[in-house]
Amino acid sequence: MAGRVIQNKRAFYEYLITDKFEAGLVLKGTEVKSLREGNVSIVDSFAKIEEGDIFLYNMHIAPYEAGNIFNSSPLRKRKLLLHKSEIKRLAGKLSPKGLTLIPLKVYFSSRGWAKIELGLAKPKKLFDKRQEMKTKEHEKDMRKAIKGI
Secondary structure, eight states: OOSOOEEOHHHHHHEEEEEEEEEEEOOOHHHHHHHHHTOEEOTTOEEEEETTEEEEESOEEOOOTTOGGGOOOTTOOEEEEOOHHHHHHHHHHHSSTTOEEEEEEEEEOTTSOEEEEEEEEEEOOHHHHHHHHHHHHHHHHHHHHHHHO
8 A cells, every 4th residue: 555544543532423434635746745655634624615515624734855846835725525415415414513524534545546534523522531531541450450360
């Protein structure tokens, strides 16, 4: 597989992911090369539906070192490729208050296309995060106890 899989691990801690979608990414030549090297950050990015299209904001793709004048802005908005029916379905799911689209991972498909996995997310409350941390710590202690026996 060419390139790396870039994951947004923080998304699962900050949000409750209810649904996942795969979309294509519209990129320029030097952005693809930089993406293959793994010079990407999707931590603060999000997607919005505007005029029947989906755009990704705040995805940082570092400029390609040998790109010279062909490099584009690292934080420009990028178009996502989805069928119109999928966009309409997403718009229907986003209409309830408090839901957002966040990227979960960026990767290359087996055919070499840049893909992004989007998650339909609802922000977690502080007590949800604390409870999750307690359960993980408890499970870790249990594994240690079993291993020690």
